[in-house]
Amino acid sequence: MPKLDWATNALNTLLANRCLFCGRNGDAVCRGCFQGLPWLEHCCQRCALPIGAKEGICGHCQKQTPPFQHCISLWSYEFPIDKVIQDFKYQYKSAAKQFLCQQLAKLVAQHNKHGNSNFDALLPVPSHPLKRLLRGYNQAHVLAREVSRYCSIPLIQAVKKSRWTGSQQGLGRKARLQNLRNSFQLSRPVAGMKLLLVDDVITTTSTASIISHMLMDAGAESVSLASLARTPQHMTT
Ligand SMILES: [Zn+2]
Numbered sequence: 001m002p003k004l005d006w007a008t009n010a011l012n013t014l015l016a017n018r019c020l021f022c023g024r025n026g027d028a029v030c031r032g033c034f035q036g037l038p039w040l041e042h043c044c045q046r047c048a049l050p051i052g053a054k055e056g057i058c059g060h061c062q063k064q065t066p067p068f069q070h071c072i073s074l075w076s077y078e079f080p081i082d083k084v085i086q087d088f089k090y091q092y093k094s095a096a097k098q099f100l101c102q103q104l105a106k107l108v109a110q111h112n113k114h115g116n117s118n119f120d121a122l123l124p125v126p127s128h129p130l131k132r133l134l135r136g137y138n139q140a141h142v143l144a145r146e147v148s149r150y151c152s153i154p155l156i157q158a159v160k161k162s163r164w165t166g167s168q169q170g171l172g173r174k175a176r177l178q179n180l181r182n183s184f185q186l187s188r189p190v191a192g193m194k195l196l197l198v199d200d201v202i203t204t205t206s207t208a209s210i211i212s213h214m215l216m217d218a219g220a221e222s223v224s225l226a227s228l229a230r231t232p233q234h235m236t237t
């Protein structure tokens with residue numbers, strides 16, 4: 001084995017035995033850190049927006065019923081899970097990827113079994129080919145692939161992103177929608193299917209809504225969303 005490979009493997013083994021959050025030796029995530037994560041408990045039953053109440057529908061969903069059936073998310077997008085999601089999203093750190101994929105897969109499996117969802121297929125929120133080329137991967141696709149394997153739900157590529165929309169950060173809701181419109185294209189039939197759309201973080205639901213509309217217009221039976229985290233409202237305005 002070349003020296004460098006040996007050193008990399010040794011380093012990976014060493015890091016694999018440290019908690020992702022506090023760095024203590026032991027499990028990949030220690031019990032204390034795991035329990036202390038910002039688990040999403042009090043959120044809108046429809047779009048998973050943290051609303052501080054155990055049950056209910058947020059103001060946005062009351063004003064306008066979303067085109068997706070509901071959204072399942074693990075965490076509120078805040079410290080310290082935000083940092084680990086960024087490590088996965090921008091640096092593809094393998095310990096972060098492994099932990100996040102595993103947690104989302106478990107949540108979807110639980111939901112699919114007990115929520116009687118019986119998804120026919122899951123699909124990632126697509127990224128533009130140029131973005132994929134620059135980053136080397138689409139993190140939503142990586143998540144969807146792992147969830148698909150774990151839950152034995154087929155993975156399909158039903159939507160393509162055909163127009164570059166640039167970064168959506170810092171844009172208001174209206175500007176985001178305008179920017180996103182016409183940027184996605186349907187690439188296969190989805191009629192009669194119960195679909196699960198997978199993304200890493202759902203900030204506003206504008207992207208998910210546009211894709212859901214497109215899938216429902218193409219005859220899908222239902223579209224639900226799954227994400228690692230949901231951004232609290234005060235961070236999106
Ligand atoms: Zn820890």
Ligand SMILES: [Zn+2]
Nearest residue numbers: 044047058061
């Ligand atoms: Zn809502």
